[in-house]
Amino acid sequence: xxxxxxxxxxxxxxxxxxxxxxxxxxxxxxxxxxxxxxxxxxxxxxxxxxxxxxxxxxxxxxxxxxxxxxxxxxxxxxxxxxxxxxxxxxxxxxxxxxxxxxxxxxxxxxxxxxxxxxxxxxxxxxxxxxxxxxxxxxxxxxxxxxxxxxxxxxxxxxxxxxxxxxxxxxxxxxxxxxxxxxxxxxxxxxxxxxxxxxxxxxxxxxxxxxxxxxxxxxxxxxxxxxxxxxxxxxxxxxxxxxxxxxxxxxxxxxxxxxxxx
Amino acid sequence: xxxxxxxxxxxxxxxxxxxxxxxxxxxxxxxxxxxxxxxxxxxxxxxxxxxxxxxxxxxxxxxxxxxxxxxxxxxxxxxxxxxxxxxxxxxxxxxxxxxxxxxxxxxxxxxxxxxxxxxxxxxxxxxxxxxxxxxxxxxxxxxxxxxxxxxxxxxxxxxxxxxxxxxxxxxxxxxxxxxxxxxxxxxxxxxxxxxxxxxxxxxxxxxxxxxxxxxxxxxxxxxxxxxxxxxxxxxxxxxxxxxxxxxxxxxxxxxxxxxxxxxxxxxxxxxxxxxxxxxxxxxxxxxxxxxxxxxxxxxxxxxxxxxxxxxxxxxxxxxxxxxxxxxxxxxxxxxxxxxxxxxxxxxx
Numbered sequence: 001x002x003x004x005x006x007x008x009x010x011x012x013x014x015x016x017x018x019x020x021x022x023x024x025x026x027x028x029x030x031x032x033x034x035x036x037x038x039x040x041x042x043x044x045x046x047x048x049x050x051x052x053x054x055x056x057x058x059x060x061x062x063x064x065x066x067x068x069x070x071x072x073x074x075x076x077x078x079x080x081x082x083x084x085x086x087x088x089x090x091x092x093x094x095x096x097x098x099x100x101x102x103x104x105x106x107x108x109x110x111x112x113x114x115x116x117x118x119x120x121x122x123x124x125x126x127x128x129x130x131x132x133x134x135x136x137x138x139x140x141x142x143x144x145x146x147x148x149x150x151x152x153x154x155x156x157x158x159x160x161x162x163x164x165x166x167x168x169x170x171x172x173x174x175x176x177x178x179x180x181x182x183x184x185x186x187x188x189x190x191x192x193x194x195x196x197x198x199x200x201x202x203x204x205x206x207x208x209x210x211x212x213x214x215x216x217x218x219x220x221x222x223x224x225x226x227x228x229x230x231x232x233x234x235x236x237x238x239x240x241x242x243x244x245x246x247x248x249x250x251x252x253x254x255x256x257x258x259x260x261x
Numbered sequence: 262x263x264x265x266x267x268x269x270x271x272x273x274x275x276x277x278x279x280x281x282x283x284x285x286x287x288x289x290x291x292x293x294x295x296x297x298x299x300x301x302x303x304x305x306x307x308x309x310x311x312x313x314x315x316x317x318x319x320x321x322x323x324x325x326x327x328x329x330x331x332x333x334x335x336x337x338x339x340x341x342x343x344x345x346x347x348x349x350x351x352x353x354x355x356x357x358x359x360x361x362x363x364x365x366x367x368x369x370x371x372x373x374x375x376x377x378x379x380x381x382x383x384x385x386x387x388x389x390x391x392x393x394x395x396x397x398x399x400x401x402x403x404x405x406x407x408x409x410x411x412x413x414x415x416x417x418x419x420x421x422x423x424x425x426x427x428x429x430x431x432x433x434x435x436x437x438x439x440x441x442x443x444x445x446x447x448x449x450x451x452x453x454x455x456x457x458x459x460x461x462x463x464x465x466x467x468x469x470x471x472x473x474x475x476x477x478x479x480x481x482x483x484x485x486x487x488x489x490x491x492x493x494x495x496x497x498x499x500x501x502x503x504x505x506x507x508x509x510x511x512x513x514x515x516x517x518x519x520x521x522x523x524x525x526x527x528x529x530x531x532x533x534x535x536x537x538x539x540x541x542x543x544x545x546x547x548x549x550x551x552x553x554x555x556x557x558x559x560x561x562x563x564x565x566x567x568x569x570x571x572x573x574x575x576x577x578x579x580x581x582x583x584x585x586x587x588x589x590x591x592x593x594x595x596x597x598x599x600x601x602x603x604x605x606x607x608x609x
Contacts, residue, residue, distance in 0.1 A: 133389035134438035135309045141434045145397075145406045152397040154515055155390035185383045187516030240517035 029113045031206040035077070037106045037119065037214055039096045040257070041068060044219040050098060057222045060169055061230055063177070067163040068098040068218060069147060070250065071124050074193075077111060078118040080201070085112055090138050093125070095147050115201035119212060123250050124159030124182065124191040151182065154238075158182045159190060160250055162221055168231040177234040179221070181246045184238055192251035203261045211260040217253045224249030289313035289426055294374065297451035299460050299488045303374040305388060305446060310439045312446065315426040317605075320444025322422065323437060325608045328412045330402035332358045337395070337441075338608050340367040344601055346532035347371065347448070353543030354506075357401035364506035366543035368528065369536045371450035371600065375489055381525045381541045382512045383495060388445065389438045406434050413437065450531050450600040451488075458594070459488065466594060473591025480578050481588070483568055484527045490595070495524040496566040499559030499576050503542050511541070522564050534593045535601065548589045556580040 041048045043055045043065075054062045073093040077085045086092075087108055097103040129136050144150045149158045162179040183190045202210035222228045226245035228236070236242045292312040296303060310316075323329065325338040340355045341347040347370035349355045355367045365381055373379070373388055385391035395401040396409060413419045413432050420430035427436050455474075457464030466474065477485075486492040495512045500523065503509060512521035525541045539545040545554060559569060559576035569576055580588070600606075 127386070130386040130390065131306075133306065133309055133387040134435040134442070135389075137390075137435060139433070139435075141393075142407055142410075145434075150393065150397070152399070153384060153394065155385040155387075155393045184517050185512075185515040186378060186386055187383075187512075187518065187521070238514065238517040240519070243517060 029205075031113050032110045033113055033204040033206050034107060034109045034209045035111055035116075035202055035204050036209065036211045037075070037108070038211060039072070039104045039106070040213060040215045041096075041098050041104070041218055042215050044217065048098060048218055055219065057166070057219065058227055058229060061166050061222075062168075063164050063166045063222075063230070065098075065162070065164040065218070067161055069149060069158075069161045070096050071144075071149065071157060071159050072096055072106065072121050073125060073129075074120075074122040075106070075108065076120040077108075077114075077116040077202070077204075078120065079114045080117050083114065084120075085114070085116075089129070090136070093129075093140050095143060095149055097147060111204045113205045115203050116210075117198050117201050118195055119198065119214075119256070120193065120195045122191055122193050123247070125157045126191045127183065127186070127189050130156070130183075151180075154185065156182050156185070160221070160246065162218075162246075166230045166234065168229075171231050175230075175234055177230045179228075179236045179246055181236065181243045181250075184240075184243070188240065188244065190243055190247040192247045194251050194254050196254050196256045198256050198259050200259050200261070202259050208261055213257045213259065215255055215257045217255075220249050220253035221246060222249070224252055287425075289315045289428075292317060292447075294446065295449070297449065297456070297460075297488075299456060300372075300451060301375060301487070301489070304377050305374040305442075307446075310389070310442055312443050313426060315422070316440050316443040317447055319419075319422040319426045320440035320442065321606070322418070323413075323441050324444050328416065329396055329404060329409050330358050331404050334358065335402050337392070340395075340401075341370050343603075343606055343608070344535075345369075346450070346535045346597075346601060348536040351538070353538055355401070357395075357398070358403045361400035361403070363398070363400045364509055365541055366538065369532055370445055371448050371531055371597075372489060372529065373448065374446045377493060378526070382515045383526060384515050389442045392438060392441050410434060410437065444606075448600070448606055450597040452599045453531065453595050453597040455591075455594040456488075456597070467590070469587050469590040470594050471591075473587035473589070474594075476580075476584050476588050477591050480580070484566075485530050486527075490530040491527040493526065495521065495526050496568075497522070497524045497562065497564045498555075499562060499565040499569055500540060500544075500554075501558075501560045502562055503544065506542060509542070520564065523562055524564070524566075530592060531595050532597055532600065534596045548592060549585065552580055552585040552588060556585070 051066055054064050057063045075087045075092045094106050095103060144157050149161060151158060158180045160179065160181045164177055165174045166177050167174055181190060196214060198212060202212050204210060225248055228242055228245060233242060290313055292314055294307060294312055325336050327333045327336045329336060335358050340349040342350050349367035353366060354362055354364055356362050379385040379388060379391040384394060396404050410432055419432060423432050423436060424430040426440060454464050458466050484492055484496060511523040511525050513519060537547060539551050545551045555578045557577060561576060565576055571577065
């Protein structure tokens with residue numbers, strides 16, 4: 001009987017030890033994981049539908065959007081303590097193309113396990129990257145060429161391609177518009193940095209891959225801090241005033257809607 | 262035991278004499294970039310693209326390969342002719358595929374390692390990236406980078422050359438551009454009579470040439486400065502607008518700033534006697550016409566550089582007939598005959 005008692009005690013002890021609370025928040029902050037950032041392009045809170053749907057711009061114009069592409073680069077993830085993980089520069093440049101769903105999801109691997117609360121990135125290509133020559137462009141040169149994101153008459157990238165058709169009260173006939181915004185040689189650097197706060201932290205672990213859902217409100221390209229009326233100028237390629245305005249508007253159009261852990 | 266040793270020996274020999282020789286690609290041979298004694302430090306970052314004999318050889322083949330154009334005819338060398346200091350002999354503006362015309366005069370290729378920006382209007386910030394412009398321009402080579410790469414991939418000689426230069430036969434845009442840069446970076450022009458005189462190597466200038474040099478320093482060198490003969494700035498030199506090319510805006514096309522209208526990068530005057538016709542649109546056929554313009558032909562096109570305004574408000578540089586003649590004598594001393602005959606840069 002004593003043996004049975006001992007066995008019972010032993011079994012209880014073992015079962016107590018065995019049944020610890022193994023839930024996710026106890027996973028150690030070691031190793032690396034993956035995170036995904038989704039760029040969800042919307043228009044004033046509604047889904048952005050290319051080619052078919054008319055949207056209001058600045059209250060007085062109506063636009064139909066045929067093409068929306070922009071370059072996202074230099075992604076960094078920041079923890080509550082201010083620690084930054086910087087994605088290696090050569091791997092940290094992407095073209096988000098509204099017409100290509102896969103391109104809207106950016107996967108970042110080898111991220112140190114941590115709870116991240118902010119994401120920083122750039123819209124466009126910074127001057128440093130140009131000065132790195134061919135080596136610095138890597139495969140991105142080909143990608144950009146294939147997507148029509150390179151100028152020909154200037155060896156530079158289009159940071160944003162925003163094209164479509166518009167009508168205005170005083171211009172009821174449908175007219176094409178095209179905004180190609182990039183840096184103007186070394187004279188005007190239109191690369192802009194963006195910081196978005198995450199409503200809940202993105203928990204990167206060896207076994208958790210958080211998805212950060214970023215929403216871009218495209219209505220702000222024309223109607224943000226600066227207002228652009230297509231009736232005034234519908235072709236913006238190298239405009240000393242309007243191009244920087246587009247760049248600034250773009251840098252402020254992003255928010256994080258939610259995070260899946 | 263003897264037979265055993267014999268067998269071992271034979272098998273070692275057999276193993277040794279396999280086809281490894283076919284697979285052997287040596288390391289690329291480094292080439293030193295020599296900075297002429299009278300030149301400034303280079304601007305190009307060689308650490309990102311070190312010169313090698315194999316890289317340069319590949320770049321040369323690419324430079325003279327018409328496959329980089331849509332018709333197979335227009336290579337870089339088509340407009341950049343060595344005998345004319347790599348300009349397009351006698352052409353005001355150049356024509357590309359199928360006779361398509363642009364609106365700019367082909368610039369010489371020399372001393373590119375010392376420049377910060379490229380083209381008449383600064384449309385390229387790095388030498389590696391400049392070829393993208395002529396390759397993709399519809400009126401020049403009319404191609405796309407991916408399409409050019411597939412042609413190179415289909416051409417057997419390139420897989421060997423890329424492997425020799427870069428270690429594998431992967432043909433990428435980055436490698437193609439780096440090879441082109443390596444070839445062009447070699448084009449240093451620093452052995453004119455002027456250089457031999459400037460470096461005190463025993464060259465004498467004639468009295469006319471010396472007079473011209475003094476006049477040049479006084480009246481021209483504030484823009485055409487130093488041993489590169491350019492301060493690399495963008496300036497409007499009071500050219501009358503060319504009604505043939507209403508689309509021409511000068512640097513304003515790149516920067517967007519109205520203040521940059523009809524500003525062009527001050528060109529180097531090295532080999533100027535060979536690189537006629539002159540200005541961004543090749544409008545002046547000879548050096549006499551250029552100096553006549555500076556003395557007497559400038560107009561207020563809305564944005565003329567302050568350095569070109571006289572005290573009385575008129576535009577131009579005071580030059581008498583004999584001063585013009587002497588300046589031209591001096592400019593001819595900038596011709597580097599070694600450079601235009603250097604086989605390292607030649608097509609054949």
